[in-house]
Amino acid sequence: MKTEHTRRRRRARLGIALAVALAVTGGGVAATAAAPQAAAVECATPWSSSAVYVADDVASYDGHNWRAKWWTQNETPGAAQWGPWEDQGECGAPEPTPTPTGDPTGDPTGEPTGDPTGEPTNEPTDPPSGTNPDEACRPDGMAPTAGIDTPYCDVYDTDGREILPNGLDRRVIGYFTSWRTGAGDQPAYLANDIPWESLSHINYAFAHVGEDYRVSVNADVPGNPATDMTWPGVEGADMDPGLPYTGHFNLLHRYKEQNPGVKVIPAVGGWAETGGYFDGDGNRVASGGFYTMTDSQARIDTFAESVVDFVREYGFDGIDIDYEYPTSNNDAGNPLDFEFSNARRGELVEGYVALMKTLREHLDAAGAEDGEYYLLTTATPSSGWLLRGMEVHQITEYVDYVNLMTYDLHGAWNKYVGGNAALFDDGNDPELTAGGVYTAYDGIGYLNGDWAAHYFRGAMQAGRINLGVPYYTRGFQGVTGGTNGMGGTAVPPSGHTCPPGTNNACGHGADGIDNLWYDTDPAGSPVPAGVNPIWHVKNLADGVVGDYTEAYGVPGTIEGSYTHHTDAVTKNEWWWNAQTSTFLSGDAEWAIGEKADYVADTGLGGVMIWELAGDYGYDQAKGQYEMGSTLTDLLHERLSGTSAYGSTKANGPAPTRAIDLDLEYTDFALGDNNYPIAPKVLFHNRSDTAVPAGATVTFQYATTDTGAMSDWSGLGTTTTPGRSGPNIGGLGADFHTATFTVPAGGIPAGGSITNNLKWALPVAQFSNVVVTINGTDHATTYDHPRGVTVVDP
Structure with a gap:
């Protein structure tokens, strides 16, 4: 089904693609009448294979002036469509321009068929993605589909960043659920209730x-x-x-x-x-x-x-x-x-x-x-x-x-009372403390949004990572210990039936009016979990029994009073009822604001909301909070007019030449037996020549691990940690860096070597893999980098 919106998008995409193609090839529109004679342009100093050129340097080659787009040496102008040189047009004495006699008989943007000097220079080949005119819009690190001209420029700009609506610099993604239809007189949340202008x-x-x-x-x-x-x-x-x-x-x-x-x-x-x-x-x-x-x-x-x-x-x-x-x-x-x-x-x-x-x-x-x-x-x-x-x-x-x-990090599946969606660790997470996690992993805590974001940052650019935020609570009752409940325990009373999957070791989840959005067990009874939309919790904090409670089938009375609390380190937000020892944790304006600032400051792509119907507004006539858009509008405000998100995997300049080398990860142990994490990592050389012995292979991985990666292969893998110690208040650095030397025999053309690596805490795929041969750094096709030329080792 094609709509006018689709047609507009297609026209816009084709416009971007044409601009990209013209910029790359120096091409234009075929003339239909005698073209005027081109003006004479002086040729710049001839290109030299031994000279170093930086951005905006100009050299002449084969009757054209060429502008360098970035640092380059020994890369022939025009030899690669996506290479470092941009054609500035013909130079020198003009040639007479014949009158075209019909349609062009050849492809004016075709690739060079050889080295015009006749010398064997081992010139780079096209990148694996081929000649897709939208290649310039492909996000860094995304694998192109072979043989397909994927229309990336439909949604991405030429920096590989997603083109966002409503003035947003970062994504604001909201889940809209199918089941809030108004059945049983419960409040409906339909498409017309969505704050479209903020998403x-x-x-x-x-x-x-x-x-x-x-x-x-x-x-x-x-x-x-x-x-x-x-x-x-x-x-x-x-x-x-x-x-x-x-x-x-x-x-x-x-x-x-x-x-x-x-x-x-x-x-x-x-x-x-x-x-x-x-x-x-x-x-x-x-x-x-x-x-x-x-x-x-x-x-x-x-x-x-x-x-x-x-x-x-x-x-x-x-x-x-x-x-x-x-x-x-x-x-x-x-x-x-x-x-x-x-x-x-x-x-x-x-x-x-x-x-x-x-x-x-x-x-x-x-x-x-x-x-x-x-x-x-x-x-x-x-x-x-x-x-x-x-x-x-x-x-x-x-x-x-x-x-x-990055929510449901704590809940009534066990007795440890913690925040629903902590952004940072504080070294005191009750569940991790009880499990000995801090002792085992150099003080690193892994139940927080910052740890999860860094897990993926080790494998992809920040802009392809969105932080989840909950517009709902999870909670406990009968809490003992802790500070206003936080960090305490909630042990169920004798005879309490735990939900399936908890091995009869569940916590005492909040129920009744403290559990408005409850699920049901197989018998149809409410599962006590303290799940509430934020608008309901704000009513509880005001001592207001909403007019919707009967429709949800929960009691219409409130015992005790609820006080609001925040934590400056973890960014947890919660409500505490001292009389009933009830603890409810979720994200309202304070936590949402803190997380929006974190996203803006760290270059993340944006936020993801579960779920839009938990957002709130205030009905003055009724004197109660109801479904609204306060939090989503706040996210829009904070994530508009900020900086563009991070669009590159590497944090600094990367090599512009790459070799065709891929990585494969095999032989992981299952689940909890996967300690230490010790897979076999295969380095496959897809090139036509070998990677020689003595070359070094360097790669980066997430700081979610302790930074002590080594190997059991005898390759002498060493790690330069990007950080160390506890992650109280955030991990900070993005990468640890590991290095090993290619052994005798090298990595044959079409062959592989295996490095049996080992580390402690989970990391996503390695990234920024660089092979250094005789002092020259090469990126690898494994990273699917943008703007590189592929060469043989």
């Missing part, structure tokens, strides 16, 4: 994997909220009659037309629908979901093909994968899925990587056909425990960005 992206939650391994929203079920529901009489919720469906998708399409810069992306999976799905009657079907779909490439292909059809049918801007979780840890994720996940622990990461790679390829191919770019994004865990079972998160090269689920 960059909207994620619709959720679609699921059907039993046929295709993406689904139960569109064939009458009355489903996505495509077959209406809200008569609700202002702003009237349907677009020109669409063949109603429901949320109709309203999203309608408001997207009015806000064409905002991208709308369906999310697949989530906690409840990763290993199953809800049928048309609202019953959960344990089908296996992602776990069984990724059992085979054929099933993955079926799913990817259906995603393309789905995105096209409803006019979406891509797909978001919320797979919770492809980890090899035992008993991880939804307890209802354990029969699927535990049986497949050793294959889940491999299946996840195959899924994301396949989706990238299908979406890129579809985008090339449609003239628009389709985003592929993912929600990722942030706990060091879960990430230990996800190898090195090998999917980072396929996604546009990751949304960190």
Whole structure:
């Protein structure tokens, strides 16, 4: 379904692509009449293979002047389309210009067919991404799909940064859920309630994997909220009659037309629908979901093909994968899925990587056909425990960005009372203290947003990382110890039934009026967890019983009073009722402001909100807080007019020449047995010549580890730590740097060497891999860098 918005985007993309092509090739539009004779331009000093040129230096070569775009030496002007030289046009005495006799008979932008001097100079070849005219817009580190002219310039500028709407410099991504439809007189949150003018992206939650391994929203079920529901009489919720469906998708399409810069992306999976799905009657079907779909490439292909059809049918801007979780840890994720996940622990990461790679390829191919770019994004865990079972998160090269689920860091699944969404560690996290984590890992705590952001920063630029923020609370009752509850314990009373998956070692979750947004157990009873929208907690703090409590089925009375607290180190925000010993933690204005400033200061790509319906406004007539946009508007304010996000993997200049060398990570132990983390890392030389013995290989990795990486291979790997010690108040530095020397025999052309490395805490993939040969540094195609030329070692 092509809309006017799509056509505008395509025209804009083609305009950028043409500008890029002209800048690279010096090309123009073919003349249809006799062209005037070109003016004589003096040739600059001839280019020399031994001279060093820096940005804006000019040299002449083959009858043209050329301007250097960056530092370069021994790189022939015009030898590589994406090389360091920009053609400034002909120089010297003008030649008579003949009258064109028809269409051009050749490609004026074609590649040189050899060295014009006739000398063997081992000139660089084109980068692996080929001649895609949109290559200049590809984000640093994203893998191009071979053979596809992916239309990156549809959504990215020529620095590889996403073009954002509403004056935003960073993303503000809000999850919009399908189930807040107003059923049972509960407050509805529909597409017309979304603050479109404050957002960059909207994620619709959720679609699921059907039993046929295709993406689904139960569109064939009458009355489903996505495509077959209406809200008569609700202002702003009237349907677009020109669409063949109603429901949320109709309203999203309608408001997207009015806000064409905002991208709308369906999310697949989530906690409840990763290993199953809800049928048309609202019953959960344990089908296996992602776990069984990724059992085979054929099933993955079926799913990817259906995603393309789905995105096209409803006019979406891509797909978001919320797979919770492809980890090899035992008993991880939804307890209802354990029969699927535990049986497949050793294959889940491999299946996840195959899924994301396949989706990238299908979406890129579809985008090339449609003239628009389709985003592929993912929600990722942030706990060091879960990430230990996800190898090195090998999917980072396929996604546009990751949304960190930097919330649910503490909850009633155990007795340790901590913040829902700490930004920093303070060295006193009760769960980590009880588990001996600080002692084991040099004082590093891994249940905070800063640690999770640095985990991914080791593998990708800051701008492809979005920090998650919760517009809801988690909480406990019967809390003892701690400071206003924080850091205390909440032990359930005798006879308390713990939820599945907690091994009967749960905490005492808050219930009743302190648990408005409760889930239910298999028997249909509320699960005590202290889950509330922020607007409800603000009413509790004011001593106000909202007029909505009966609709939610919770008591309409308040015992005691709630005091508001913040912590300057962790940036935790919480409410404490001393009379009932109830603790509720979530993000209101203070924490959201602190996190927005962190995102702006660290170059992160933006924030991701779960979920928009938890935001608040104040109804003066009713004297109560209700659904609104206060927090989202605050994020918009803080993340507009700030600096552009970080767009490069490296923190400094990188080599402009690269060799075709790739890395592969294998042989991880499963889950909790993955200690030390000790995979085999294969360095594959895809070049036509060997990497010689004595060359050095340097790479960087996340400071989420202690910085003491070494090897069991005898290659003498050493690490220069970027930081050390506890991470109280933040990790600070982004990278540790490791180095080893290529052994005797080198890395043969088409061959590999294996380094059996070992480290302690989880890190995502290595990055900024540099091979130094005879004093010359080379980047590697493994990093998918921008603006390099590929040479043989």
